[in-house]
Amino acid sequence: MRFIKHYLALLCIMCAMVVQAQVPEGYPANYARAPRFKALVYYTQNAEGAHYEFSLQAVEFFKKLNYGDGFVLDFTTDLSGYDTYDKLKEYSVVVMLDGYPDTAASRQAFQEYMEKGGGWMGFHVAAYNDKDTNWPWFVDFLGGGVFYCNNWPPQPVLVEVDNSTHPVTRNLPTSFVVPASEWYQWNPSPRQNKDVELLLSISSKNYPLGIKDVVNSGDFPIVWTNTKYRMIYLNMGHGDEEFIDATQNLLFVNAFRWVVSTDKNGDPFKK
Secondary structure (H helix, E strand, O other): HHHHHHHHHHHHHHHHHHHHOOOOOOOOOOOOOOOOOEEEEEEEOOHHHHHHHHHHHHHHHHHHOOOOOOOOOEOOOOOHHOOHHHHHOOOOHHHHHHHOOOHHHHHHHHHHHOOOOOOEEEEEEHOOOOOOOOHHHHHHOOOEEEEEEEEOEEEEEEEEEOOOOOOOOOOOOOOOEEEEOOOOOEEEEEHHOOOOEEEEEHHHHOOOEEOEEEOOOOOOOEEEEEOOEEEEOOOOOOOOOOOOOOOHHHHHHHHHHHHHHHOOOOOHHHH
C-alpha cells in the first residue's frame, strides 16, 4: 500500500511537470496546481438580525468563489480560537462580516497581524465604533472616523467612484446604483485623512437620504483603504439584498482579490 501511494504521488508530480512543459510561451491563463492562499471569514450569530442575515448569504458568496479549491477557506463564529498572531499569520486575508474583535486578546492579535502585513476586508458593522468601543487603534486603523449617523430604512443609492484607476474600481462604471442597505456616515470623514484612499462614495444627488431617519448632507464615503495597512472597508452589509446586483458583486470580488494580491509574501495569483 505504501508503494502504491508513493507511486501515485510520483505520477501526479510527473503529470504536472508534463502539463507545465506543454504550456506555450505567452499562454494567457495561469492554472493553480494547489490552493493559492488561506482566507479566514468571521461572523457572529449574536449580531443584529439583518447583519446576521447578510453574513449567511456572504458565507455562500465566498464559498462560490472557492469552487475548484482555489484557496483554503476557513469560517469561524468565535475569534477566541484566533487570538494569537501565530494563528492569524497563516491567513493572507481575514474577512469580517458582522463583527470585530471584542476581547483584549483578540484585539491585540488582530492589531499585531495587521501591523505585520496581514490583510483585512471588513463589511458594514465590522467597522462600527462609538464612544463605548474603547479601542483607539481600531479608530485610527479605519481612518479616524467614528460612527456619526445613518439613514433608515435601508434603501438603494447612487454611488460615484472616487478613484477609477484603482484595481478595485477600474472595471466598474464611474457611477451606478447599489442595492438597499443601511448606510453609515462617519465623523470626521475618512476623506480628511491623508493616509486614506477613497474608492466609492454615496452621491450627494441622493439627499435627502432616508424616510424615517433622514441624512440631509455631508461627505459620505462608503469604500476606502487606509494605505498604512493592507485593508479595505465596504459599508454594504445589511439585510438580504446585498448579492442581487452583478456590479456590486464584482466590487466585492475585486476588493477580496486586491487585498490578497498585495500579500507581503508576493501575489499568489502569479504563482
